[in-house]
Amino acid sequence: MNRRFSWFNATSLTLGFAFLYLPILILVLFSFNASKLVAVWGGFSTKWYVELIHDQAFLDAAWVTLKVAVVSSTVATVLGTMAAYVLMRAGRFLGRTLFSGMIYAPLVMPDVIMGLAFLLLFISIGLDRGIFTIMLAHTTFTMCYVSVVVSSRLVTFDRSLEEAALDLGCTPFDAFRSVTLPIIAPAVISGWLLAFTLSLDDLVIASFAAGPSATTLPMKVFSSVRLGVNPEINALSTIMISIVTVGVISASLFTKRQIARARADEQAAARG
Amino acid sequence: MAQPANRPVFAPWDDPKEKPLIRFQNVTKKFGEFTAIDDITLDIFQREFFALLGPSGCGKTTLMRMLAGFETPSKGQILLDGVDQAPIPPNRRATNMMFQSYALFPHLSVWDNIAFGLRRSDMAKDQIPPRVEEMLRLTRLERFAKRKPHQISGGQRQRVALARSLAKAPKLLLLDEPLGALDKKLRQETQFELMDIQETTGTTFVIVTHDQEEAMTVASRVAVMDLGKMIQVDTPDRIYEMPNSVYVADFIGDVNIIEGAVRGQDGEKAQIVWAEGQPPINATTAAPVSAGQKVHFAIRPEKVAIATEKPEGRANVIAGKVHDIAYLGNISTYKVEVAGGKMVKAQVANERRLARRNITWDDEVWLSFTDTAGVVLLN
Numbered sequence: 237m238n239r240r241f242s243w244f245n246a247t248s249l250t251l252g253f254a255f256l257y258l259p260i261l262i263l264v265l266f267s268f269n270a271s272k273l274v275a276v277w278g279g280f281s282t283k284w285y286v287e288l289i290h291d292q293a294f295l296d297a298a299w300v301t302l303k304v305a306v307v308s309s310t311v312a313t314v315l316g317t318m319a320a321y322v323l324m325r326a327g328r329f330l331g332r333t334l335f336s337g338m339i340y341a342p343l344v345m346p347d348v349i350m351g352l353a354f355l356l357l358f359i360s361i362g363l364d365r366g367i368f369t370i371m372l373a374h375t376t377f378t379m380c381y382v383s384v385v386v387s388s389r390l391v392t393f394d395r396s397l398e399e400a401a402l403d404l405g406c407t408p409f410d411a412f413r414s415v416t417l418p419i420i421a422p423a424v425i426s427g428w429l430l431a432f433t434l435s436l437d438d439l440v441i442a443s444f445a446a447g448p449s450a451t452t453l454p455m456k457v458f459s460s461v462r463l464g465v466n467p468e469i470n471a472l473s474t475i476m477i478s479i480v481t482v483g484v485i486s487a488s489l490f491t492k493r494q495i496a497r498a499r500a501d502e503q504a505a506a507r508g
Numbered sequence: 509m510a511q512p513a514n515r516p517v518f519a520p521w522d523d524p525k526e527k528p529l530i531r532f533q534n535v536t537k538k539f540g541e542f543t544a545i546d547d548i549t550l551d552i553f554q555r556e557f558f559a560l561l562g563p564s565g566c567g568k569t570t571l572m573r574m575l576a577g578f579e580t581p582s583k584g585q586i587l588l589d590g591v592d593q594a595p596i597p598p599n600r601r602a603t604n605m606m607f608q609s610y611a612l613f614p615h616l617s618v619w620d621n622i623a624f625g626l627r628r629s630d631m632a633k634d635q636i637p638p639r640v641e642e643m644l645r646l647t648r649l650e651r652f653a654k655r656k657p658h659q660i661s662g663g664q665r666q667r668v669a670l671a672r673s674l675a676k677a678p679k680l681l682l683l684d685e686p687l688g689a690l691d692k693k694l695r696q697e698t699q700f701e702l703m704d705i706q707e708t709t710g711t712t713f714v715i716v717t718h719d720q721e722e723a724m725t726v727a728s729r730v731a732v733m734d735l736g737k738m739i740q741v742d743t744p745d746r747i748y749e750m751p752n753s754v755y756v757a758d759f760i761g762d763v764n765i766i767e768g769a770v771r772g773q774d775g776e777k778a779q780i781v782w783a784e785g786q787p788p789i790n791a792t793t794a795a796p797v798s799a800g801q802k803v804h805f806a807i808r809p810e811k812v813a814i815a816t817e818k819p820e821g822r823a824n825v826i827a828g829k830v831h832d833i834a835y836l837g838n839i840s841t842y843k844v845e846v847a848g849g850k851m852v853k854a855q856v857a858n859e860r861r862l863a864r865r866n867i868t869w870d871d872e873v874w875l876s877f878t879d880t881a882g883v884v885l886l887n
Contacts, residue, residue: 394609394611396607396608396609396611397611397613399576399578399598399605399607399611400605400607400611400613400672401613401624402577402578402597402598402599403576403577403598403599403601403603403604403605403625403673404599404604404624404625404628404672404673404676405599405600405625405628405629405676406599406628407599410628415613418615419613419614419615498658501656501658501659
């Protein structure tokens, strides 16, 4: 096989990465632009970052977003894990297929429809829209993602571990708490992270579920962009990108180290 | 049978006064349309090492899982010490199970794995460490107490699983293919270890296996199962020497099965016609047979002698030609073609290292056996 770097390979690689990262690169670059004009380079400056820190509206929105993301992803993780567990474990009960289908349906449901449904629900039950309704809506739509992640872990979970726990005197709940949960914890955590990220950058559902009293960061960004792109937004986006990048890289390093360690252990065990 | 007084035979199943530890009473288990266990009645006694043997899908694992409480019988009762087990959930049964996959908790150390059940029992907190230490000593795992399951070898994992299931001193220990994942040598060592531990702890063991050699080695009694039914429940030697059916004879060890028809019976002696122009086989059977009845004659290869010259004074002598020879070191097996193209195996122990093995391929030979060497099977 020809393993050399052919022209075709080089072109596909360049194109691929250009499509992926050129927009982001430009955004990061212009966040350090001294000029107020978005498309004109006016020298290096960090003034937009300074301005951002002093913009109370942005800080408030960031705080709301963080609260919503933490609460909704936590509740969604609990509910999603429970749903996944029941669907994987309860065997064949009447309507199992229907239930599992219904859990995954929101995955493919357009956000606009979900948002509209939430809006109608909140109005009809007379719930004042605000940070609480955003939390509710986000819990609902992120729950199915958690459920998907956790149930894919449960598929490969050795059922006899739970049976062993029962056999050794655990009640079913105790078996779940002391055996199943610690073992599927990585999946539950990544489910939480996924829910957290989804909640963090959701714009559509939040716009429907939010009232005048609460604005999330994506909503704030979107509304200020409508009044013209502002270098401050670039700075904000750059910060978000760096947070996400650091998170992803450290998570993957962590996993890699875990795998390497497990492999070393297993080799040591094989040697006796 | 006369036995020395200081070594009584362990055979509670022959004693009508003995109460069984476990009693299966007409137990049937169905999964939908599929009958996994078909009306089984069986007694297992205290201190027994009982083996459930059969091919995969014969229901042996289902039977064991019913004992552990993971399945409930569709019909019939399972009694442990006379108490119906149906309403008792697995976590409150006096049985423990060693799983085929070992099912060690990967997030806990060897020590914590063994202590897991004790912490959930009513054992006093300060009693737990000494008990765990005792189990570690019993299974020679002291050095590995702090390791996680993935940091030890397969054989060690197997011992952790055993220690964990024995820690609560169950009335009954269930072992589901406990040695399946070990290589042959380790498996044989572990079989003897299992027997020692069973004897030391005095626990009743029920083992599920598809390996007949394993069942014969460890068990006090073996139950041969097929298609959800018990075919024969007996001691290993009786299972081997007195199989009650072609299935059992064929499943356990190597056997020659010769189809034939009864010519006549005189007391316990019967003649079986098996090929035209050949003298009938002289066999012994206690069961009454009638002339013309179709039977199977089963004889183990090691009970068939092979010679180049026609032996005198043997009850059965059959002429044949050597078709194949398998030299296995300790024994040689000769596959001999007899009348009607039928193959009969004869096994000879290679007692001498430098003997001339004068029988070779295509040699005309004589097979012979006594009239009590084989078994007449009626079905």
